[in-house]
Amino acid sequence: MFLFQVGAIIGRQGSTIRQITQQTRARVDVHRKDNVGSLEKAITIYGNPENCTNACKHILEVMQQEANNTNKGDICLKILAHNNLIGRIIGKGGNTIKRIMQETDTKITVSSINDISSFNLERIITVKGTIENMSKAEAQISAKLRQSYENDLQAMAPQTMMFPGLHPMAMMATAGIGYGSRGLYAGQAPYPGIYPAGAPTGAVETPETTYLYIPNNAVGAIIGTKGSHIRNIIRFSGASVKIAPLDESRPQDAQAERKVTIVGSPEAQWKAQYLIFEKMREEGFVAGADDVRLTVEIMVPSSQVGRIIGKGGQNVRELQRVTGSVIKLPEQGAAAATEDETTVHIIGPFFSVQSAQRRIRAMVLQSAAPPTGRQRSRSAAPKEQVSQSSDAPSQAQP
Known part of the structure; x- marks a missing residue:
């Protein structure tokens, strides 16, 4: 999930966002109703990793063109990630984030942990550099997020037997902000996969x-x-x-x-x-x-x-x-x-x-x-x- 000023991205009658979707074969969702009054809105990109990165790069190009037309200077990329992921993005002693910066020739910063709350569990990863380099950094960051998410989801799988019919992401959304640190999932690091890893499948939606x-x-x-x-x-x-x-x-x-x-x-x-x-x-x-x-x-x-x-x-x-x-x-x-x-x-x-x-x-x-196969009478059960x-x-x- 990314933060952008979305007016130029949507385009007239949605023409720009449709073009990006067609060119990259990724689904791009703009959360226009979130953060009312704010210029920046969240954008979620769904698809395979390569398509997501291509869509993000196209969006950056649109934003840079808009910035040039309005004399606003260079743009940056902001990626939203759950707080429980940030440690692995930074790495021990900052090794991971330093390596990504060196390999992509970008500057990457992470917002303060003081910015999170029970209702906002995400931190902002800000990437600065050329569009080409920011795109490379995004690909590496998203790959790390996906890998960490899948590893934790797999580690959590045995525990989901306690909660039949409930998608693990529901548990992840609340673990680590109170009960998660001392309750059933102590020692685990689950979180919601709301970055470009795709929407959950198989979730039960019956009210x-x-x-x-x-x-x-x-x-x-x-x-x-x-x-x-x-x-x-x-x-x-x-x-x-x-x-x-x-x-x-x-x-x-x-x-x-x-x-x-x-x-x-x-x-x-x-x-x-x-x-x-x-x-x-x-x-x-x-x-x-x-x-x-x-x-x-x-x-x-x-x-x-x-x-x-x-x-x-x-x-x-x-x-x-x-x-x-x-x-x-x-x-x-x-x-x-x-x-x-x-x-x-x-x-x-x-x-x-x-x-x-x-x-x-x-x-x-x-x-x-309903019973499977041919219906039988009770006497012939x-x-x-x-x-x-x-x-x-x-x-x-x-």
Whole structure:
């Protein structure tokens, strides 16, 4: 992802950007709605490495022509990279960045770590030199970013089994800014691949609804001054986040918690919930040495409650053991017979409740998946079908 003044790049009625796309066979996306009022906008380039570099070079040529026409002098290239990548771009004792500068005859600087926050995890790599040399430097920097990203993604793969149905980049987007330094991913260095490495594939985008309960006295911190913090949560996560108002029919001191409704894809859910947990931790809503523990509710089909509980409660006990969260469901057979959905209460720190949510939703999705091959009657169900559901009571099967 790069920063440019985009007017000249887009061209009249988009003619210039179309020409660049056609010539380089790379997709060029201009984030015009970001940083409203700023002259510089982010541009993401998708494609194979060579095409991305060619597109970047064409953009630099357009920018230099515009600078010449307006007497603005030389231009520079600004590359956005996640903070967790910067160490490997700089290298031990600055060796990597020095080598790139020497080989490409450019000057390369990196913005201060003080510029990052929970909502902006990127630093700016600024490259100065001729267009030809800046293009060479960009190719080397992007190659290093891609290599580091792929290495860390591979190292993280075994851990993604804890979170079925969730693309690893959702976890990467939040690791290393609080919980990541001392939680489940301690020692790892994951991050979101939002530079020219391509968009994620296989990500599940089906919207989910989750209810998160926060202490009433924490609502102000979550909302922020004039709504600034909750707007940032919505913007960063891509989820809808709404805090329920106080119930005027009940005394205020009797309302210890407020319900937060979060609607979004699994990735959006992860990010929004993470930022709420993180804010609670920053504000000191912890019990002694324990981490922040909140209650999360998800809705599941009532017909699946028996499957989640398992024979004699063995499934739910295993879920609690593996995830480290407390999971509360209605007594077996008592799941609201008149209701289509039943509430599952999950209590624990962030990574625990995330793991429990993903596992329970995966169980529901697996059960709802259509059978493969020729449809068979229940009486003729194959042995492997029976063995799959043998740990759940018969009345819980759909």
